[in-house]
Amino acid sequence: MPTPHIADRSCLTRQSPTLRSILRDATAAEHARLDAQLGALDLCKAAEYCRFLEINAAALLPLEQSLVRASVRDILPDWHDRARSRAILRDLARLGGTPRLLNAPALPDRFAVLGTLYVLEGSRLGAAYLLRKIRQCSDSVVSDNTAFLVHGVGRPLWPSFLAILESHCSELADENDIIEPARRAFSLFRQAAALS
Ligand code: HEM
Structure with a gap:
């Protein structure tokens, strides 16, 4: 009997055989x-919009640093076009906000990098939704400072990330190797939102 290929034990055996669907299901509650x-904040009010950015920055900045330390460019050669630390710091500087940076976990392997990237790249979908709402706000302090939310709009960053994510499917022996880092990334954002 032939030795089963590693993919036979991983996502390819599922009914919805994509890493994206596995990650989406595993992190839906988070x-x-x-x-x-975050939805409790009224983003049309400058102070609450600033708080929204501070929460995001508290987790995003350290997570992006962890990704760089884990050589994210080896997986995503266009990382430079995806990193949003500068954009969010620009918005915060103009709004007078100061993020309290949290400690992000080290990312020991490519699946930890991919799980973390899933959360950060996926958050662009929510950002696009929020941007549509913010564009209707009357306060120009809010609507003129959307570098973070607008980042990457009009470029196919999400589909191109998904293509890279799925290209690693057959190498994944244990789904938890990618799910746990994604949960940890979500957890850092939730920790940031809980900061007073
Ligand atoms: C008020 C805040 C947020 C709202 C209203 C929101 C809303 C949404 C919406 C509407 C989508 C689906 C968009 C679509 O399929 O076209 C989405 C997807 C996603 N969001 Fe959020 N989001 C928020 C915050 C965040 C944050 C802070 C993160 C992580 C840092 C995040 C991570 C994700 C991920 C990973 C997906 C992709 C899920 C998938 O695989 O389909 N979101 N969000």
Whole structure:
């Protein structure tokens, strides 16, 4: 009998055989909780919009640093076009906000990098939704400082990330190797939202 290929034990054996669907299902509850925490903010009010950016920056900045330390460019050669630390710091500087940076976990292998990237790149989908709402706000302090939310709009960053994510499917022996880092990334955002 032939030795089963490693993919036979991983995502390819599932009914919805994509890493994206595995990650989405595994983190849906975390996303819903985060959505509820951030959704309580009225982003049309400058102070609450600033708080929204501070929460995002508290987790995003250290996570992006961890990704760089884990050589994210080896997986995503266009990382330079995806990193949003500068954009969010620009918005915060103009709004007078100061993020309290959290400690992001080290990312020991490519699946930890991919799980973390799933959360950060996926957050662009929510950002596009929020941007549409913010564009209707009357306060120009809010609507003129959207470098973070607007970042990457009009470029196919999400589909191109998904193509790279799925290209690693057959090498994944244990789904938890990618799910746990994604959960940890969500957890850092939730921790940031809980900071007073
Ligand atoms: C108020 C805050 C947020 C709202 C309203 C929101 C809303 C959404 C919406 C509407 C989508 C689906 C978009 C689509 O399929 O076209 C989405 C996807 C996603 N969001 Fe959020 N989001 C928020 C915050 C965040 C944050 C802070 C993160 C992580 C840092 C995040 C991570 C994700 C991920 C990973 C996906 C992709 C899920 C998938 O695989 O389909 N979101 N979000």
